[in-house]
Structure formats: C-alpha cells, structure tokens
Amino acid sequence: MAKNTFRQPERVAKQKQQRRKLKLASWLNDAIGLDRLFGEDNAWPIQHIDRILWVTFLLILYIGLNHNAERLVRRIQRTKTQVDELRSEFTVLQADFNKSGKQSEISKRVVGLGLADSQTPPHKIVVKSDEH
Known part of the structure; x- marks a missing residue:
C-alpha cells in the first residue's frame, strides 16, 4: 500500500x-x-537578469524624478522673482495713487481747466430746529 x-x-x-x-x-x-x-x-x-532590469528601471526612475525636481525648483525661483517685481511695482503705483489724491496735486491738475481753490474758508450754515 x-x-x-x-x-x-x-x-x-x-x-x-x-x-x-x-x-x-x-x-x-x-x-x-x-x-x-x-x-x-x-x-x-x-x-539574475530580472534583478538587473529592476535596478535599471529604478535608476531611470530616480534620474527622471531628479530632473523633475530640479525643473520645479527653477520654476519656483522664476516665480519668486516675478512676485518680487510685481510687489515692487504695486508699491510704486500705490504711492503714486496716494500722492495724486492729495489736495495740492488735484489743484495743480485743475488749474488748466480754469478752476482755482477758494481763498476764503467755508461758511458754516446753522439751521434751527424750529425752522425745519
């Protein structure tokens, strides 16, 4: 058996x-x-060809990811410089806008239109409550 x-x-x-x-x-x-x-x-x-091919694949993947990371770092640096330039341009434009809103600057621009500042101070108008 x-x-x-x-x-x-x-x-x-x-x-x-x-x-x-x-x-x-x-x-x-x-x-x-x-x-x-x-x-x-x-x-x-x-x-051992399967292990050799696997290591080769991993090396190619590592090299590709390294190139991708370097390209991303360069793009980040380029964007940082653009942001800094735009921030400085914004600061200059904001300062010009704030300066152009002052009364002395406005009066200089409207002289060409024939308008001038009043030399007398404004009069206060008082309204009594029963005249209303």
Missing part, C-alpha cells in the same frame, strides 16, 4: 520561482543572445 506524504511548500515555491526566472532569462537569451555576450560558462548575468 502507498504511503501518504506531505508536500514541501517551500520546494514548490522555489521550483515555480526557478521556472519563472528561467523563462524570462531564456526568452531574453533567445531574443538578444546574452550567452554570446557573457559566454556560455558565465550564466550569472542571465540568471
């Missing part, structure tokens, strides 16, 4: 992983011919 035995799950997982690695490695080896590049006896790069 046959004896019941348990499967070794670790060994099964290792076999599936080995098959997957070998499948990717054999496909790349067939497509690119990596064994000719590294030699028939040196199978280390071919066996």
